[in-house]
Amino acid sequence: MLYGMDDMITLEHLTKIYGQGDEEDLCVLEDVSLSIKRGKFTVLLGPSGSGKSTLLNLIAMLDKPTSGKIFVDGEEITALKSETARSALRLQKMGFVFQFDGLLPEFSLLENVDMPALMKGNPDRQKAQILLENLGLGPISHKLPADLSGGEKQRASIARAIRNEPALLLADEPTGNLDAARKEQVFQDFAKMSKDKGLTILMVTHDVRAADYADEVYTLTNRKLVKTK
Ligand SMILES: Nc1ncnc2c1ncn2[C@@H]1O[C@H](COP(=O)(O)OP(=O)(O)OP(=O)(O)O)[C@@H](O)[C@H]1O
Numbered sequence: 178m179l180y181g182m183d184d185m186i187t188l189e190h191l192t193k194i195y196g197q198g199d200e201e202d203l204c205v206l207e208d209v210s211l212s213i214k215r216g217k218f219t220v221l222l223g224p225s226g227s228g229k230s231t232l233l234n235l236i237a238m239l240d241k242p243t244s245g246k247i248f249v250d251g252e253e254i255t256a257l258k259s260e261t262a263r264s265a266l267r268l269q270k271m272g273f274v275f276q277f278d279g280l281l282p283e284f285s286l287l288e289n290v291d292m293p294a295l296m297k298g299n300p301d302r303q304k305a306q307i308l309l310e311n312l313g314l315g316p317i318s319h320k321l322p323a324d325l326s327g328g329e330k331q332r333a334s335i336a337r338a339i340r341n342e343p344a345l346l347l348a349d350e351p352t353g354n355l356d357a358a359r360k361e362q363v364f365q366d367f368a369k370m371s372k373d374k375g376l377t378i379l380m381v382t383h384d385v386r387a388a389d390y391a392d393e394v395y396t397l398t399n400r401k402l403v404k405t406k
């Protein structure tokens with residue numbers, strides 16, 4: 178498979194093996210090739226330990242594949258040589274919601290949400306506050322992460338991830354700590370963001386109901402990605 182103009186993410190013969198080349202090695206992804214089109218909301222399902230976070234980390238350039246290539250928005254990210262180049266691309270194009278919220282403990286929710294914009298040189302607390310309000314966190318935006326519930330932190334990390342209006346949102350179980358109603362709300366919000374704003378979203382989840390809201394669904398099993406919607 179070759180990179181196409183309307184692809185946001187292209188994986189070419191992607192293989193990831195953890196280990197040093199002995200019998201203890203663990204192959205998580207084997208010769209995976211696929212592309213995710215711009216503006217699609219794609220859901221990634223798969224059993225625990227199947228390699229979903231591994232794949233997101235590779236696309237986020239937090240880890241390197243054993244072999245194969247990854248293109249994001251036409252750029253071969255696996256060919257980027259310096260951490261500076263990787264950071265710049267992340268800041269420019271990507272938003273992340275990690276499996277663990279990753280909020281900075283010494284800053285308020287509002288400061289956390291505005292942080293990506295500050296790093297890019299255009300902070301605006303009012304915009305950050307609006308994002309928090311949209312997620313029902315307006316009244317507690319001044320609080321520190323330690324004083325919040327897991328679900329509140331998770332919603333704040335979603336606000337932070339979309340603060341710079343990224344082209345690509347990578348979300349690793351962003352609804353793991355949320356109740357059923359809030360989960361559906363996030364799935365709905367993600368579907369709306371991709372539809373209205375052309376945002377490409379790749380979301381890992383264990384919740385099969387997310388499939389109803391997604392444009393495409395892949396299931397990761399036995400080191401391969403299978404398209405199930
Ligand atoms: N840094 C690492 N070194 C060695 N093995 C690892 C490393 N990170 C993950 N693994 C292993 O790779 C496999 C895939 O892990 P990964 O975290 O990608 O799974 P996952 O699909 O995200 O699971 P979950 O749904 O539980 O989050 C697991 O067996 C895990 O133990």
Ligand SMILES: [Mg+2]
Nearest residue numbers: 229230231276
């Ligand atoms: Mg995981």
